[in-house]
Each structure stands twice: as structure tokens, then as C-alpha cells.
Amino acid sequence: MKRRNQATEISPSHDGGMHARFRFTACLFRTSIVLMGVFFMLSPACARSGDYVADCEIDSGPCRMQVIDAQVELDITPKPVKAMEELLFVLSVRNIQYHQLILDLSMPGMQMGQNRIILSKREDGKYVGKGVIPRCPSGRRLWEASIDLPGAGTTRFRFNVTY
Numbered sequence: 258m259k260r261r262n263q264a265t266e267i268s269p270s271h272d273g274g275m276h277a278r279f280r281f282t283a284c285l286f287r288t289s290i291v292l293m294g295v296f297f298m299l300s301p302a303c304a305r306s307g308d309y310v311a312d313c314e315i316d317s318g319p320c321r322m323q324v325i326d327a328q329v330e331l332d333i334t335p336k337p338v339k340a341m342e343e344l345l346f347v348l349s350v351r352n353i354q355y356h357q358l359i360l361d362l363s364m365p366g367m368q369m370g371q372n373r374i375i376l377s378k379r380e381d382g383k384y385v386g387k388g389v390i391p392r393c394p395s396g397r398r399l400w401e402a403s404i405d406l407p408g409a410g411t412t413r414f415r416f417n418v419t420y
């Protein structure tokens with residue numbers, strides 16, 4: 258008889274446990290709604306980046322582009338080209354001479370902040386500069402290097418980096 262009474266006495270505290278669990282679940286639910294909201298606020302920029310593809314196999318060798326009269330060749334070393342590592346960008350431009358050029362690094366369809374590398378003319382006529390490609394929090398690996406060639410236009414190379 259006493260045991261049964263004890264058992265019934267347990268039930269109110271058991272109810273309390275249920276209540277706490279319900280509050281915890283409700284809190285979790287609210288937190289997940291907030292997190293989903295944050296995710297959807299951040300995602301539109303990321304979602305579009307899936308539409309872009311690489312046009313430069315940078316790990317296989319230099320990439321070439323034709324910009325009106327100028328033939329442009331870009332190489333990045335060391336290979337494989339990795340994020341968060343110091344990289345050497347080497348650009349050669351046929352037919353046009355410059356003092357220096359600016360290489361703009363970005364992610365297609367994503368806002369990653371400005372990342373510009375000044376390419377200075379080397380003795381062999383190539384334009385060289387060092388820079389770092391950051392690791393994208395979304396996990397995407399596609400980057401774009403665009404170079405403005407005054408008088409000829411803008412050229413861009415899209416390539417994947419290794420994490």
C-alpha cells in the first residue's frame with residue numbers, strides 16, 4: 258500500500274519533467290525558426306553561385322583568354338591551388354604593354370569582400386603578384402579572377418580551389 262502511495266507521489270514530479278521537456282522543445286523550435294530565418298537571409302547570394310561553372314582548369318596549367326587584340330594567360334602556383342595559402346599569380350599579355358595590372362578576386366554570385374592583387378611587371382614582361390584566396394564559409398570552391406586591361410577590356414577566369 259505504501260509503495261503505491263509513493264508511486265502516485267512520483268507522478269506530479271513526472272508531470273513537471275514533461276513540462277520542462279515541453280518548454281525545452283518549444284525553445285528549440287523557436288531557436289530553429291530564428292536560425293532558419295538567418296539562413297534564408299544569407300542564402301539568396303549563395304544560391305545563385307550554383308549557376309556558374311569553371312572555365313579554367315588551373316591545376317592542369319595556365320589558362321588562356323582572348324580579349325580583342327590581347328591574348329591573356331593566367332597561371333597560379335603552387336598547385337593544386339589552395340585556399341588560405343599564399344599564391345603567386347602570373348599573368349602574361351600579348352600585344353599590349355602595361356606598367357602594372359590589377360587582378361580582382363571574387364566568387365561568382367556571392368559577396369565575399371574586395372580582394373585585389375597588384376600585378377607588377379617582371380623583367381620577363383609578365384605581371385606577377387602574391388595573394389591569398391579565403392575559404393568560403395558556404396563550402397563553395399569556385400572563384401573568379403578578373404583583370405581589367407585598359408584599352409582592351411576586361412577578362413576573367415573561373416577556377417576551382419582546393420580545400
Ligand SMILES: [Cu+2]
Pocket residue numbers: 364367368369393394395397
Ligand atoms: Cu563565398
